[in-house]
Amino acid sequence: MIKKSSTAQERVGQSLALGDKFLKSARKNIEISENESSELLAYTSLFHYARALLFHKGYLERSHVCLFIALQRLYPEHAPLFQRADKIRLERHNIQYCGLATDAESVGFVLELVEEFGAKAKELLAH
Numbered sequence: 001m002i003k004k005s006s007t008a009q010e011r012v013g014q015s016l017a018l019g020d021k022f023l024k025s026a027r028k029n030i031e032i033s034e035n036e037s038s039e040l041l042a043y044t045s046l047f048h049y050a051r052a053l054l055f056h057k058g059y060l061e062r063s064h065v066c067l068f069i070a071l072q073r074l075y076p077e078h079a080p081l082f083q084r085a086d087k088i089r090l091e092r093h094n095i096q097y098c099g100l101a102t103d104a105e106s107v108g109f110v111l112e113l114v115e116e117f118g119a120k121a122k123e124l125l126a127h
Contacts, residue, residue, distance in 0.1 A: 001063035002070045008055040012125060015055060019048035019118055026111060035102045036095050039110050043092035046085055046114045049121040056125055064089055078120065085117055 022045035029038035050067050054060070057074050061067040068086040072079040088110055094100040 001066040002054070002059050002061050004058055005060045006058070008058050008060050011055045012052045015048045015052035016122065016125070019045045019052065019121070021045075022048060023111075023114055023118060026107075026114070030104065030107050030111065033104070035104060035107050036100075038107045039095055039102050040092060042107070042110045042114045043088055046088055046117055049114075049118045050082075050085065053121050053124060075124065078124075081117060081120060084113060088113060 022041050026038045026041035026045060029035075029041055047064065047067070050071060051061065053071055053075065054067060059070065059074075061070065065086075068082050068089060071082045075082070091100070091102075091106075091110070095102060
């Protein structure tokens with residue numbers, strides 16, 4: 001579910017911008033105690049930052065699961081960060097499809113991880 005693409009690198013900037021946009025929305029939602037919405041938006045931000053890294057290497061994804069596996073292989077020195085991000089993917093799945101409730105503490109943890117991930121993605125893409 002990951003494939004090579006000659007045009008993938010053209011999508012890096014847009015994906016980073018979407019990551020920033022959804023992170024901003026996640027922060028606004030936590031301010032009004034919309035915990036589940038905030039966490040879903042934070043994951044969406046994380047997803048777009050992750051896609052930017054994949055696009056940079058010339059690949060497209062068609063699976064959230066495959067995205068994080070691919071990143072671990074393409075950027076092995078940062079595998080622990082991608083493994084933590086994949087745990088957020090699982091939590092997002094449980095919120096969205098199983099109705100899992102979340103609290104402000106959990107959302108705070110997720111937002112911190114997404115901010116760290118976004119900063120790392122931008123750092124890696126600057127080189």
